[in-house]
Amino acid sequence: MKYSREELEEAKRQIDSTLHKLRETIKTFEAKEEKxxxxxxxxxxxxRVKAFEIANYFIEEAMEK
Incomplete structure (x- = not known):
């Protein structure tokens, strides 16, 4: 499938936002007393962070082409 540059940029933006939220969630859980x-x-x-990092890698690869 072919995606436009705009679609790839938006997908990357959404993934970056989700990654940020997931990383903050991990910090919160790890800071709990009963970890x-x-x-x-x-x-x-x-x-999920790893999966989104992989997705981001492939999006960046597609954007370079």
């Missing part, structure tokens, strides 16, 4: 209680949420958020 172990939030282990599954922290793991899920970290996996």
């Amino acid at each position: 172990a209680r939030y282990k599954s949420q922290i793991t899920l958020a970290k996996r």
Whole structure:
């Protein structure tokens, strides 16, 4: 599929925003007193961060072409 530059830029902007929110969520959970209680949420958020970083990589690659 081909996407316009504008579509790619908007997708990247949305992913960057979500990444920021996820990273803040991780910080919040890790700062809790009972950190172990939030282990599954922290793991899920970290996996999502990785997935969005991969998506961002491919968007940037597509924008360079």
